[in-house]
Amino acid sequence: MPELPEVEVCRLGISPHIIGQKVTKVIVRNAQLRWPIPEEVQLLTGQEVLAVDRRAKYLLIRFATGSLLLHLGMSGTLRVIEQATPVVKHDHFEVAFTNNKILRLNDTRRFGAVLWLADNKDSQGLLSKLGPEPLSDDFCHDYLFSHAQNRKVPIKTFLMNNHIVVGVGNIYANEALFLAGIHPTMQAGAISKRRYNTLTDIIKQVLNAAIKQGGTTLKDFTQADGRPGYFAQSLFVYGRAGQPCLVCKETLLEIRQSNRSSVFCPKCQQE
DNA sequence: CCCATGTCCTGGTCGC
C-alpha cells in the first residue's frame, strides 16, 4: 500500500481509534519481516498512545518511552479491527488496546518493518538520511533545482531518491512528470529552474489530491476501516502504457529506469 | 517465465 498518500491516509484513519488508548497486548505471529521484529515491542504493553506521526513512509506511534516504527513495504496493510476478527494468512503483527480494538498488520511480501525506537533513538539510522517531506516548506522552489546541479541521473530516478525528497514513489513520479511535461529520461542537472518550479508545485498538488481522495487503489490497499481508496481512477499514465494519452491521444510508451517501469506520453513530455 | 507500490546494500565509475 505504499506511496506517501496511502500512508498518510492510513495514519489519519488509525489515529482516532488508538490515540489515548493503552496497549493491552502485543502479538508477533511472524517476526521475519524486512528485519526481525525485536523483542522490545513487548515493552509497550500498558503504555498509552500519545500520537501517531509520519516521516516519509514510516508511521511512528509515539509512547512515553519511545516509538513503534511501522513500514508497510510494498504489500502491507494496517487495519483497526474488532477483537474477534479472524486471523488470516500474512497477519504478522498486532497491537490490542483498552477499547477492545486491534491494530493488525498484514504483509504478503514481508518487505515491511516493525521496529522499536527506544527514547526515539533511530539506532538503525533509517530516518536520519532522508530528504525533506514533499508537502513541507523545506521542499520549496529552489530545492530540487539546487540539488540537481551536476547530476546526470534521469529526473525520474532523481525524484524517487529518498535522499533528495521522500515519499515520491513510482506511481506519483510518473504522474508528476507527465503533468509537468517533463520526459522521464532527462538528466536532472539539465532541467531549468522554471521547470523545477512547476514540477515542485505539481508534486505537492498530486500528493495532496491523492491524500484528499483517500489514496490510490491498488489491489492490496484498504483504508484503516476497510474501504478502498479510489484515486487510481485519476491516474494519467501509470498503468496505462499502450493506451491513448488522455490529453493528446498519442499512444503512451513504457520504458524501464533503475529497474522500475516508467510510462510517459512522447508528445506531452518533451526532452 | 514475466511482472508488481519500497528501499537497503554492493560494487563500479568518475572527478578532484
Added chain:
DNA sequence: TGCGACCAGGACATGG
C-alpha cells in the same frame, strides 16, 4: 593513489 559522490542493479517474498 585515495576518497567521496554518484549511480545501476541486486536483493528481499509472494502471488497473479
